[in-house]
Amino acid sequence: MQIRTTWLYKKFSSIKTSILFLGILSFFYLLGTIFPQGGDINEYINAGGRFIFLVKIFGLLDAFTTPWFLITSLLLLISLSICSYERLLTLMGKQILDTAPTKSYIIPLNTGENIDNTFIKKLNFKKSYSNPSATVVTRGISYKWLTLIYHLGILLCFTGFFLTYMSAFEDEVIIYPDETKAIQPSSQSRLQRLLGKKHKELPFKIKLEEFITEYNQMPSIDYPKDKLSRLAVGLGWTSNSLNYKIKDDSLFPKDWKSRLRVIKDDALILEKTIEVNEPLKYGGFTFYQAAFKQDIKIEMDGGPLAIDAEVGKETIIPGLEGEIVFKNLRTGTLFKRDGTTEKIIPFVDVYIFKKISDGKTDKEKIGRLEKGSLLTIGSKTFGIKGFSEATILSYRYDPGVPILWFGGIMTLIAMALRIYSPWYRVIYRVDVKDGRTLLKLSINTKGLLADKEHLIKRIQHFVLLSKNP
Amino acid sequence: MIDTILARDSFLLSTELRLFWLVAFLYGVSLFLHIAYLLTKKNSVGKAAAGILWGVVVVHAGMILFRTVEAQRAPFQTLYESLSWFAWSASITYLYVGRKWKDIYLPGIPVTILAMGASLYALLSRSPAVEPLSPPLQSWWFEYHVILAFLSYAVFVVSCSIEIVYLLIKPCLKKGKSSGYGLDLNNIEAFHRTSHKLVLFGFPLLTFGIFSGAAWANDAWGRYWSWDPKETWSLITWTVFAMYLHSMTIPKWQGNTASVFNILGFICMMMTFLGVNWLAKLLGIPSLHVYAV
Numbered sequence A: 001m002q003i004r005t006t007w008l009y010k011k012f013s014s015i016k017t018s019i020l021f022l023g024i025l026s027f028f029y030l031l032g033t034i035f036p037q038g039g040d041i042n043e044y045i046n047a048g049g050r051f052i053f054l055v056k057i058f059g060l061l062d063a064f065t066t067p068w069f070l071i072t073s074l075l076l077l078i079s080l081s082i083c084s085y086e087r088l089l090t091l092m093g094k095q096i097l098d099t100a101p102t103k104s105y106i107i108p109l110n111t112g113e114n115i116d117n118t119f120i121k122k123l124n125f126k127k128s129y130s131n132p133s134a135t136v137v138t139r140g141i142s143y144k145w146l147t148l149i150y151h152l153g154i155l156l157c158f159t160g161f162f163l164t165y166m167s168a169f170e171d172e173v174i175i176y177p178d179e180t181k182a183i184q185p186s187s188q189s190r191l192q193r194l195l196g197k198k199h200k201e202l203p204f205k206i207k208l209e210e211f212i213t214e215y216n217q218m219p220s221i222d223y224p225k226d227k228l229s230r231l232a233v234g235l236g237w238t239s240n241s242l243n244y245k246i247k248d249d250s251l252f253p254k255d256w257k258s259r260l261r262v263i264k265d266d267a268l269i270l271e272k273t274i275e276v277n278e279p280l281k282y283g284g285f286t287f288y289q290a291a292f293k294q295d296i297k298i299e300m301d302g303g304p305l306a307i308d309a310e311v312g313k314e315t316i317i318p319g320l321e322g323e324i325v326f327k328n329l330r331t332g333t334l335f336k337r338d339g340t341t342e343k344i345i346p347f348v349d350v351y352i353f354k355k356i357s358d359g360k361t362d363k364e365k366i367g368r369l370e371k372g373s374l375l376t377i378g379s380k381t382f383g384i385k386g387f388s389e390a391t392i393l394s395y396r397y398d399p400g401v402p403i404l405w406f407g408g409i410m411t412l413i414a415m416a417l418r419i420y421s422p423w424y425r426v427i428y429r430v431d432v433k434d435g436r437t438l439l440k441l442s443i444n445t446k447g448l449l450a451d452k453e454h455l456i457k458r459i460q461h462f463v464l465l466s467k468n469p
Numbered sequence B: 001m002i003d004t005i006l007a008r009d010s011f012l013l014s015t016e017l018r019l020f021w022l023v024a025f026l027y028g029v030s031l032f033l034h035i036a037y038l039l040t041k042k043n044s045v046g047k048a049a050a051g052i053l054w055g056v057v058v059v060h061a062g063m064i065l066f067r068t069v070e071a072q073r074a075p076f077q078t079l080y081e082s083l084s085w086f087a088w089s090a091s092i093t094y095l096y097v098g099r100k101w102k103d104i105y106l107p108g109i110p111v112t113i114l115a116m117g118a119s120l121y122a123l124l125s126r127s128p129a130v131e132p133l134s135p136p137l138q139s140w141w142f143e144y145h146v147i148l149a150f151l152s153y154a155v156f157v158v159s160c161s162i163e164i165v166y167l168l169i170k171p172c173l174k175k176g177k178s179s180g181y182g183l184d185l186n187n188i189e190a191f192h193r194t195s196h197k198l199v200l201f202g203f204p205l206l207t208f209g210i211f212s213g214a215a216w217a218n219d220a221w222g223r224y225w226s227w228d229p230k231e232t233w234s235l236i237t238w239t240v241f242a243m244y245l246h247s248m249t250i251p252k253w254q255g256n257t258a259s260v261f262n263i264l265g266f267i268c269m270m271m272t273f274l275g276v277n278w279l280a281k282l283l284g285i286p287s288l289h290v291y292a293v
């Protein structure tokens, strides 16, 4: 093994080098929190960003894909691999300590007592080895193996990140109720871009059976904004502002759910209701409840023609000055504070946006339009003729995730065991001096739960007990 | 019916808020006594400072339980709540760790400054209203994520407080002077070792905090890591503490180098918790990823 004796190899297996690489990485992370990641340079300049020269040269708006960052990560990985390999070699080799027991603890001892027996049978130690100068016994999971395992776990996590970096891609699909949609990803992973490949349509379709929205009734308080008034409220000088009230806009999203079906060759494969935090997994893909899209049909002056509008977007209505925005279409189930539920009569809030000078717009709420009733704006009356809600699913293919989870769990378990669980090593020898038998020992512990004093007491307890059987 | 419920909720909220002000005030009293101890070196004053802190921790625990009943969910899900939890967990960790110390009270100063600061920040800058959780927050990951991350924060606070006291007192002792604060050449190293043990204790918790955050983000947003400033700062904190733990395995670095990493780790932790956007603002650099807590 020539390579193991080279300067570079030794440097890479040094813990100081690992600290250096970790330090450089932290610096990159820091840059990533200062400069808006994924941002566009023009946007950055317009928003008043500084250090433009540095940002352009070093690609600081994408700090985590720059060669500098990737090379440092790679160097840390190499160091981690070399360290782990070295540790493995040490662990596989025969571990003989040439340390004789120190004189730390000398206990008067009954000559008849079998010390090996005391350690192995009574104190649950395992014998590592014995030679004329000392016997070595240990208890607990070997901390060196645990250290190796969690460093390997970290290595696995890095592998997971790398797989994600190279092969993950994501996209979005909008599906209306009762619609069965073929999925054609338009984005590519880095690997695909490198190989110049494009996605085919996925071999299954997704059908939306139903889209469900639920709201909570959210009572709110008129808590003052300024700090002195807050102090006054806290001291009880005024408490009105702590009274909960149910206001006009007290509906707060509780959940969005999509009842989905996975369909392959016209056969139903899977059915699942997904919600935020509860995605659907199929065929290596994960589908998330990302958002929803609402469209509304508005009738004007009772006429037969309907105006189609997307909720939240500006709509021009002939005969009205400015642009109308229908916001916050609410429909579905309301969970009330008193524990009851009720069906929401669908409604939207109507705003008018008027352009004033300097490209600024003036926004004014006109009122609420409820299904079944009318709202007058200017000389016109409006009503809701119909509406629809489509689910927006984001989906992602990421083969790095299972490796990351595995590596993460491995790291966590081994690290927790290494750091918390007790490990003891006792090196001992029985000596006879001045006609007295002495037990000389030295004790080594690892793990926060290790209790050296307690072990010494236990050893004393057994050894002394055996004096008077 | 609904009016009765709202009246009850309002009553609970105002009771809780009064309790919280009392708690913040008592943290202030404890801080005042700790500073008096610093100036007078009288053990009786130090004892009183620690005694008050024990008292406020009990009242604060009661208040957090009260909030749990009031909100009918785990009480650390908004910034108002997590600041309160932070103050309490740092104080109780300090008292627990120091329970066997004899006449050492100095680490109580940074701890009570932070506890009082966090309580006042919650009271003056955040609304105490109990609000339903938005859909992304309704995950069982959330509670574990927050509770363990905050436990790690608490131990890092105490570790850093010990580290600061060590760095200030050690030079005096080296010059042969007595510190007068219950620390001498016999016990200062054992006292200092506690800060290493605390970081060791906290590190797996922080690791779990980050890992569970990633698992949760993967379920809620469909991506386990987005390089959002809050995420990135947590990674910086984790990396700096890993550097600290590594330095502690190098005998020559166990003195000042490791101590610097420990204090740096604490600063990064505070950045993760509260200061995420502060740096960007300070440097006049816009951040697109403003993280709304």
Ligand code: HEM
Pocket: A012, A013, A014, A015, A016, A018, A076, A079, A080, A081, A083, A084, A143, A144, A147, A151, A154, B203, B242, B245, B246, B248, B249
């Ligand atoms: C992402 C990278 C790494 C992380 C997060 C990490 C984390 C840790 C942690 C938490 C400890 C525990 C300290 C203790 O038990 O007192 C440790 C110990 C150690 N690490 Fe690392 N480490 C990393 C990379 C490396 C590398 C590249 C090396 C190679 C030189 C290395 C070598 C060691 C050694 C020798 C120990 C002491 C082992 C012991 O006392 O059981 N680590 N590491």
